[in-house]
Amino acid sequence: MGMRFISAFVLTASLAAAQSGLTPPRIGFVRDSANRLRALLGISGNFWMGGTVARGVIDAASSGRASILQTRRGLIVVDTAGDPLSRPFPASGEALFAFSDDGSPALVWLRESGRLLRWTRRGFIAVPAADPGGSVVSIAAPRASSAAFLIERDREVWRVDISLGDGALLFAAKLPGVSSPALLLDDGTLLFARNSSLVLRNPEGDERAIAFDNAAIRFAPVGRDWILIDTTTTTHLVLRLSTGALFELPESTQEARR
Amino acid sequence: MIPRLLFLTAAGVLGAFAQLELTLYDTTNQTESPLDLSQTLDVGPAAVCQTLTPRIRIHNISGSPVEIETLEVAPLGAWRKDSRDPLPGSSFVISSASFRDVWIDFAPPSVGTFPATLTVNNLQLSLTGEGVAAPEVSDIGGKNYCPGDQIYVGRTQVGSTVQTVLKVTNPTQAPVPALVSGKDFGPDTPSTVEPGDTQQVMITFTPSIPNAEMGMLTVNGMAYTLAGDGFVGPLLQPSLQFSANAGLSSNQAQVSIPLAAAATATAAGQLTLSFQPSGTLPDDPAILLTATGSRTTSVLVNPGDTAVHFQAGNPDHCTFQTGTTAGTIAFTLTIGGVTSTASTTIPGALVALDLATAVAQNGTVIVSLAGFDNTHAASRLAFTFYDTAGQTIAPGLIQSDVSGPFSSYYAAHPEAGGAFSLQATFPVSGDISKVGGVDVQFTNPAGTAMTSRLPVH
Numbered sequence: 208m209g210m211r212f213i214s215a216f217v218l219t220a221s222l223a224a225a226q227s228g229l230t231p232p233r234i235g236f237v238r239d240s241a242n243r244l245r246a247l248l249g250i251s252g253n254f255w256m257g258g259t260v261a262r263g264v265i266d267a268a269s270s271g272r273a274s275i276l277q278t279r280r281g282l283i284v285v286d287t288a289g290d291p292l293s294r295p296f297p298a299s300g301e302a303l304f305a306f307s308d309d310g311s312p313a314l315v316w317l318r319e320s321g322r323l324l325r326w327t328r329r330g331f332i333a334v335p336a337a338d339p340g341g342s343v344v345s346i347a348a349p350r351a352s353s354a355a356f357l358i359e360r361d362r363e364v365w366r367v368d369i370s371l372g373d374g375a376l377l378f379a380a381k382l383p384g385v386s387s388p389a390l391l392l393d394d395g396t397l398l399f400a401r402n403s404s405l406v407l408r409n410p411e412g413d414e415r416a417i418a419f420d421n422a423a424i425r426f427a428p429v430g431r432d433w434i435l436i437d438t439t440t441t442t443h444l445v446l447r448l449s450t451g452a453l454f455e456l457p458e459s460t461q462e463a464r465r
Numbered sequence: 466m467i468p469r470l471l472f473l474t475a476a477g478v479l480g481a482f483a484q485l486e487l488t489l490y491d492t493t494n495q496t497e498s499p500l501d502l503s504q505t506l507d508v509g510p511a512a513v514c515q516t517l518t519p520r521i522r523i524h525n526i527s528g529s530p531v532e533i534e535t536l537e538v539a540p541l542g543a544w545r546k547d548s549r550d551p552l553p554g555s556s557f558v559i560s561s562a563s564f565r566d567v568w569i570d571f572a573p574p575s576v577g578t579f580p581a582t583l584t585v586n587n588l589q590l591s592l593t594g595e596g597v598a599a600p601e602v603s604d605i606g607g608k609n610y611c612p613g614d615q616i617y618v619g620r621t622q623v624g625s626t627v628q629t630v631l632k633v634t635n636p637t638q639a640p641v642p643a644l645v646s647g648k649d650f651g652p653d654t655p656s657t658v659e660p661g662d663t664q665q666v667m668i669t670f671t672p673s674i675p676n677a678e679m680g681m682l683t684v685n686g687m688a689y690t691l692a693g694d695g696f697v698g699p700l701l702q703p704s705l706q707f708s709a710n711a712g713l714s715s716n717q718a719q720v721s722i723p724l725a726a727a728a729t730a731t732a733a734g735q736l737t738l739s740f741q742p743s744g745t746l747p748d749d750p751a752i753l754l755t756a757t758g759s760r761t762t763s764v765l766v767n768p769g770d771t772a773v774h775f776q777a778g779n780p781d782h783c784t785f786q787t788g789t790t791a792g793t794i795a796f797t798l799t800i801g802g803v804t805s806t807a808s809t810t811i812p813g814a815l816v817a818l819d820l821a822t823a824v825a826q827n828g829t830v831i832v833s834l835a836g837f838d839n840t841h842a843a844s845r846l847a848f849t850f851y852d853t854a855g856q857t858i859a860p861g862l863i864q865s866d867v868s869g870p871f872s873s874y875y876a877a878h879p880e881a882g883g884a885f886s887l888q889a890t891f892p893v894s895g896d897i898s899k900v901g902g903v904d905v906q907f908t909n910p911a912g913t914a915m916t917s918r919l920p921v922h
Contacts, residue, residue, distance in 0.1 A: 229874045232819070232835040232886035250819035250835055250884050252715040253789050255751045442756070442778055454717055455784050457751075458758035458777075 233287065235269030235430030236260065236276075239459040240441075244276055246289060247429055247445075251452055254445070256459045260289030266302045271431035272310030275326075277302040282324070282331060284312050296324070296331045305348040308393050310431055313348035316356070323354060325371055336374035339367040345426070347391040353377055357391045364389055364399075390426035390434065392448075398426055398434060405436075405446065405453075417451045484527040485559075485588055490520040490566060497522060505580075505591040508571050512599030514611035515687065516572040518547055523567065523585055525559040532558050535586050538569055543579035543594065545570050573597075600641045600658065600684045601634040612687035618650070618670040618680075620694040624802020625701075625732035626671040627693065633684055634663040647680020649673050650691050669733075672696075698729045701766065703773055705796050705807035708782075712809050714789050714839040714883070715817065717755065719782040720796055720807075722773035728766040734800025736775070737761045738785060742792035743813060746841055747875075749882035752788035754778075764800055773800060787811060789837035789883035813840040815914035816907035820886075823921040825897045830921055835886040838909050841875050844868045845908040848889070851918065853901035863891070864906075 237247045239256065244264045246257025261283065267276040273292070274285050281295035282302070292312075300319030307313045312326040323337035323346075334354070341358030349355050349368075356367045364385040368378035382397065385408070389399035395410035400423045404416040421444065425437040429445065435456070436444040443456040488497040489506065500506060500521075511517045525531045534556045538544045547568030551557055559565050573579055573596025583590040602610045610616055610631075619627035635641040635658040643666055644655040651669040658664045672678060672695020680691035702725035711718035720736075738760040740752045754762050756778025763776040774780040787794065788811075795808035818836035825831075832848065847864035851857055874885060893900060902918040 228889070229870055229885060229887045231878050231881040232884055248881070248884075249751065250715060250789075250837060252717050253751050253786055253837065253882070253884055255880060440778075455755040455778075457753055457755045457786065 233257075233271075233430075234433050235271040235428075236267060236274040236285070236289065237269070237429045237435055237443075237456070238264045238267040238276075240443075241459070243459075244274070244285075244289070245459060247433075247456075251447060251450070252454060254454065254456055256457070258289075260285060265300070266304070266427075268304035268306070268427045269429050270306035270310035270312075271433075273306065273312050275302075275304040275306075275312050275315060277315075282315060284326065293330045298322075298324070298331075303343060303346045304427075305346045305354070306393065306428065307348050307351070313393075314346055314354050316343050316346045318343065323369070323374075325354075334369075334371050334374055337369050337371075338374070339369060340376075341365065341367070344387045344389050345391045347393050347395075349393055349395060355391055355395075357382070357385075357387075357389050357397075359387045362386075366391065388423055388425055390428075396448075398446075398448075407448065407451070415451060417446070417453060419453065484525060484531045485585060486524040486526050487585065487588060487590060488522045488524065490522045492520055500590060502588060502590055505593050508569075508592065508594045510595040510597045511571055511573050512612075512687070513573055513575055513596050514599060514601070514609075516570050516611075516613075517594065518568050518570050521567050521569060521583065521590075522564050523559060524564045525561055528561050530558050530560050531586075532556055533565070533586060535584055536567060538581055538583050538592070540581060543571060543573050543596065544581040544592065545572075598636040599687070600637065600643075602682070602684055602689060603632050603634075605630050605632065610689055612689060615690040615692050616668070616682065618668050618691055618693040619731065620696065621670065621672060622698045622700075622730045622732055622801050623672050623675050623695045625730070625800060626669050626734065627731055628667055628669045628733055631666045631668055631682070632663055633658050633666055635660055637685075641685040642683075643685075644683045645680060645691070646683065647678070647691060649678055649695070650680030650693070670695075696730070699726070701728060701732065701773075701801040701803050702726060703798055703800065703803065703805045705798060705805060707807070707809050711787065711794070712811055714787055714791070714811055714814060715819070715837050716787045717784050718787055718809075719784050721782040722764070722798060722805075724766070724771050724773065726771075728768055728770045728801075730768055730801075732766050732801035734764050734773075734798065735761055736764050736773075736783065737797045737799075739795050739797070740788070740790075740792055741795065742790050743840075746790050746792060747879055749788035749790035749792075750880055751786050751882050751884075752790070752794060753786055755784045755786060764798065766800065773798070789839050789881075790841065791839040791883075811839065813909075813911045815911050816843055816909050817914065818905075818907070818916060821905065821916055821919050823903050823919045825893075825900055825921050828893060828897060830891045830893055830897070830900055830903070832889045832891070832903060832905065832919070833886070834889075834905065835884075837883040837885065838871070838907070839883045840909045840911060841871070841883050842868070843871045843907060843909045845906070845913075846889075847906040847908075848891070849904045849906075850891070850900055850921075851902045851904075852899045855901070858900065 234247045239245050242264050243259040244261040263279040265277045282298045284292045303316040305314040315324040323334040324331040339356040339358045341360035345357040347355040354369050364382045397408040405419040407415045421438040427435045429435040434446045487500040508519045547570050550567045571594040581592045618629045621627035641658045670693035675697045682689040703722045708719040710716040764773045775783045791813040793810045798805045816838045820835040823832045846867045900921045905916040907914045
C-alpha cells in the first residue's frame, strides 16, 4: 500500500529530548485559596500544584491550552507555560470565560459592566449591544460567530445565543430542570447540580448523574476535560468530564516549582 | 455676726488639718514620703488592664484619737478603694501618734489620663494616673483577660491534649513576646507578636497527672494564669480503617477512625502520614492528605463520639492521595494518650495510562500518553500502527528502550512521583489518512501493559 512509518528512531530521538517529549502531566491552571494562579499538574487521583504565575486573581478559567484570568490589573491571557499572551485588558469585577473547541481563548463576560468581550489576534475587543437579558450563569463559544449564555430569569435557566457580529439574539430556550450554578460547555453539554448529584446533560438531552454529596457554588474549567467545583465547604473538587470521576484538589499550602 | 461665723468654720477646718498627715508608703523599700496636699500625686502609667495600688498611710499627729468618718476616692471607674479598705459608711479610729494604711486601686479601662480625689475626713489629695496601650489577650469567644486573670484551658484525660486558642493583640510600637510555662502546658516555643499585629496562640494542656494544674502565659512580662484539669478515664481504642482503593496508586483513598467504645472525654490529637518507598525509590510528595495539603492533620473526639473526627475537610474521613510510587503508606494516630498505627502497601504495578490519544497532523502521527509507572523503571515502549482496514502498517512493531529518558526524567522531576506525560511523533510516508489506529505497549518490572487500540483522529 506504500504507506509506512519512516523510522523507530524518531521516537527514540523524541523521548531523548526530555524537555519536549517527556514532562510532568499538566492539566491547566487553577486559582488557589490565596487568589494565586497556579499550574495544576497530575493525572486522575494524583494532583499537585505548580508555581504561581499570577497573584491577585479574581476569576480564572483554563482550557489546558490557554487560560484567561481576571486580576486586579485587568484581564490577562496566558499560555500553557503561564506566560502572558497579551497586555492586561482594563476590566474589573467578576468575569466568566469561554474557550473555543481547540482550547484557544474565546469570550469573556464581565458581570459588573454587563459587557461581552471576544478574543482576537489583537487582544480583547467588545461585542456591541450584547445583552442576553438576564443574570448570566455561564458562557460558551460553540461557534466562532456566536456566544451562548446560560442566564437565570425568574428562577429559571435559559440558554440564549447571541451573534458576535451585531449582538443580535439568535436563539433562546428555557432549560427545564436546570438550576444555577450551571456550566455550558462548548459542545452544548450542560453541567449542573440536582439533589445529591451532578448532572451532565448532552445536547440531545441524555443525562448522566454523578453522586455528589456537596453543595456546588461555582463551576469553572481548569483544563481540557477538567472542571473545578467550588463548594460551600473549604473543599475544592475537580470533575473529569470524560469519566465522571470526582476528586479532591489538595489544599495548596506552599509554593512549588513552576 | 456673719463675719464671726465664717472665722469659726475656718478654724475648725484648720484643726482637722492639724490632726492628720498623709504619706505614701513604698512597700518595696519600706519608706514613707510625705504627701503635699497642694500637689497632685501621680501614681504613674499603668497598662490598660493593669492595676496599680498605691499605699497611703494616714498618721494621727494630734494628741488624741481621731475618728476617720470619710474615706473615699472619686470619681470611680479607673479608681476605686481596694478591697482591704473599710466599706463605705463605716468609720474607724486612729489612736494618737498612730497610723492606718489604706490602698487605692488604679486600673485604667482605656488609654488616657484619669484624675481623681482621695478624701480623708477634711483632707483632699488630688490623684492622677495614665492608662497606656498594652498587649491584649482574649479568647476566640471575645472574652478579654487582664494580667492575673485565670484562663481555663479545659479538662481532659491524662495523656491526651486539650487546647484553646487565644488572641494576642499588640497595639504598642515594639514586638511583644508571648511565652507559656508550666509543666504540662504548651507550646514550649515562645512566639512574638509584631507591632500592630494580632496573633493566635494555641495553648495546649496535656495533663500528666489526674489533678488540677496551673501554668502561666506571660505576655510582655505580664502574667496570666493558665488552668486545666486532668483525669483518668478509659483509654480510647481507635482503629484506622482504609477504603478499598488504598492499596492502588493514583487513587484518592479515605482513612476513617472508629472507636471501640464511645469517648468519655474530650481529646485532641494528630494523624500523621509517612511514606516508605519501595527499594531505592525516592519519596513521592503527592502522597498527602488533601484537606491540609500536607502529611498531618488535627483530630478530635468529644464525649459520646464513636469515631475520631478530622478538623480539616470532611470530619468523618480523611482523603489521602496514594501517589504514583510503590511503597508503604503508614498512618500514626496519637490521641488521648494512645498511639495507633496502620499501613497500606502499594505494590509495583503495570504502567497505567490516564490519557492516550493519537492524532494525524502534517504528515506525522502524534501519540500523546499521560499516566504513571509506580516502579519508576519503564524499560520499553512499543507501538504498532494499523490501517483503517485493521492491517498492520510497516514496519510493524516500533519499539524503543526508554529506560534512559525515563531515568533522566524522574531525576529531573522528583515532584512528579511516577507520573509522566509524553508525546511520541511518527513521520509517515504515504497517505496518512489511511492510518486507523495504534496499539501501545509499555513495559516495566511488573510486566507489559497494553492499551486497547487507540483510534487515530
